[in-house]
Amino acid sequence: MAASFIFTRFRHHTSQRVDSLSQKSQWTDWRWQLASSIRNKKDFENYLQQNNIPNVVEIMQRYDFSVQEEIRLTPFLLSLVDWSNPCDPIAAQHLPSKKEHTQTHHISSVWEQTSDFLDQDNRMLQQKYPDIVVLRLSNTCHSYCRFCFEKERTLLNRVPTKTGEDEFQACIEIIQRQPNIRQVLVTGGDPLVLPDNILLDRVEKLLKIPQIRIVRINSRAWLHNPFRFTAELAEKLGQLQRDSWTWGQTRGKEIHLGTHFNHPNELTPEALAAVRLMQQHGLHIYNQTVLLKNINDSFETIFELFKKLREENVRLHYFSHAMPVPGTEHLRTPVRKGQEIMQKLRQSKEFRGQLPHYEMSHVLGKQIVPDSMSENFYEATKEKSNESIIRFLSDITGQWEEYPDGKG
Numbered sequence: 335m336a337a338s339f340i341f342t343r344f345r346h347h348t349s350q351r352v353d354s355l356s357q358k359s360q361w362t363d364w365r366w367q368l369a370s371s372i373r374n375k376k377d378f379e380n381y382l383q384q385n386n387i388p389n390v391v392e393i394m395q396r397y398d399f400s401v402q403e404e405i406r407l408t409p410f411l412l413s414l415v416d417w418s419n420p421c422d423p424i425a426a427q428h429l430p431s432k433k434e435h436t437q438t439h440h441i442s443s444v445w446e447q448t449s450d451f452l453d454q455d456n457r458m459l460q461q462k463y464p465d466i467v468v469l470r471l472s473n474t475c476h477s478y479c480r481f482c483f484e485k486e487r488t489l490l491n492r493v494p495t496k497t498g499e500d501e502f503q504a505c506i507e508i509i510q511r512q513p514n515i516r517q518v519l520v521t522g523g524d525p526l527v528l529p530d531n532i533l534l535d536r537v538e539k540l541l542k543i544p545q546i547r548i549v550r551i552n553s554r555a556w557l558h559n560p561f562r563f564t565a566e567l568a569e570k571l572g573q574l575q576r577d578s579w580t581w582g583q584t585r586g587k588e589i590h591l592g593t594h595f596n597h598p599n600e601l602t603p604e605a606l607a608a609v610r611l612m613q614q615h616g617l618h619i620y621n622q623t624v625l626l627k628n629i630n631d632s633f634e635t636i637f638e639l640f641k642k643l644r645e646e647n648v649r650l651h652y653f654s655h656a657m658p659v660p661g662t663e664h665l666r667t668p669v670r671k672g673q674e675i676m677q678k679l680r681q682s683k684e685f686r687g688q689l690p691h692y693e694m695s696h697v698l699g700k701q702i703v704p705d706s707m708s709e710n711f712y713e714a715t716k717e718k719s720n721e722s723i724i725r726f727l728s729d730i731t732g733q734w735e736e737y738p739d740g741k742g
């Protein structure tokens with residue numbers, strides 16, 4: 335590990351003791367945060383000891399470091415955790431639980447199951463909808479989330495996508511040949527692990543494809559490493575968006591930035607400063623939240639999160655049911671839980687038309703979940719395996735489909 339962690343942030347990100355100016359500039363350097371990530375049990379123990387966190391032995395016993403997946407946690411992310419709370423929502427999303435080993439889900443990532451890659455060899459470009467493609471620009475992230483549906487490529491590093499210049503160029507050529515594609519969703523891993531020159535070059539090339547109207551960039555750096563959103567990056571992305579009006583078309587293009595906040599504790603002053611900085615440069619911000627058991631599965635938590643995001647002019651894009659990723663059963667609620675939360679959100683009259691759709695990501699695309707069970711959308715049990723499922727008449731395929739439900 336590259337550095338020692340003498341930066342103590344006190345609970346609930348209210349204050350931070352930084353011992354000198356140079357340490358402060360180091361702390362706010364996104365590259366330093368990445369280079370100083372905690373990568374294993376020993377790093378983690380060192381972090382706790384060097385920051386004088388009480389009860390190190392007890393904290394070490396809470397987690398399971400024998401997991402085969404990679405661990406990656408920025409010092410900034412760890413500084414947000416309240417270690418006196420065994421159920422801290424940020425720790426629960428990022429540190430390996432002993433429950434991960436006791437689970438039986440055989441369903442692998444959606445990424446592995448689908449055949450909708452437009453570049454089958456490299457598996458960088460995927461299309462589920464006629465007007466949107468998903469483009470993966472990286473296999474790594476600033477920190478790794480335990481519930482990640484991209485585990486195969488990120489945490490597990492089993493089937494990494496080729497994301498080099500040649501592969502990217504091949505994707506550009508494929509998109510150019512498809513006049514119906516209007517949006518490119520740039521994702522990863524986290525595309526914001528790329529340095530500015532590569533990221534900006536790729537975004538510009540995508541925006542310059544005549545039929546592309548919007549490039550979306552999804553990232554969790556807002557939580558993991560908010561210092562990634564530098565003034566320079568904001569200025570250059572904003573400039574690209576403004577320049578697009580001069581590219582010989584009658585309309586400009588837009589860059590939308592996706593956040594992935596799951597809990598109000600994640601809306602740190604640093605994250606909100608990053609959101610406001612990007613907005614100041616004319617970039618549109620939207621949020622996607624995943625429903626996670628014992629982390630944010632209550633009306634009060636989601637209400638507070640959505641209210642704060644709306645106050646920041648962050649559009650509420652999707653509220654997602656956690657996908658059936660192996661080793662994440664303990665983080666999945668039944669679909670019914672999300673329906674109950676959605677009903678209460680509607681009854682609160684706080685959000686009206688600004689509420690996001692509640693969706694479950696099926697291999698075929700995002701299936702919108704109705705507010706209550708019905709004859710076309712109901713809970714069932716699979717006969718042979720006894721597995722709890724949702725059986726539904728898909729509005730995507732028009733066929734009856736199944737989806738693995740979470741446990742109550």
Ligand code: SF4
Nearest residue numbers: 475478479482523554
């Ligand atoms: S940042 Fe996104 S892609 Fe990376 S581990 Fe978290 S959820 Fe997965």
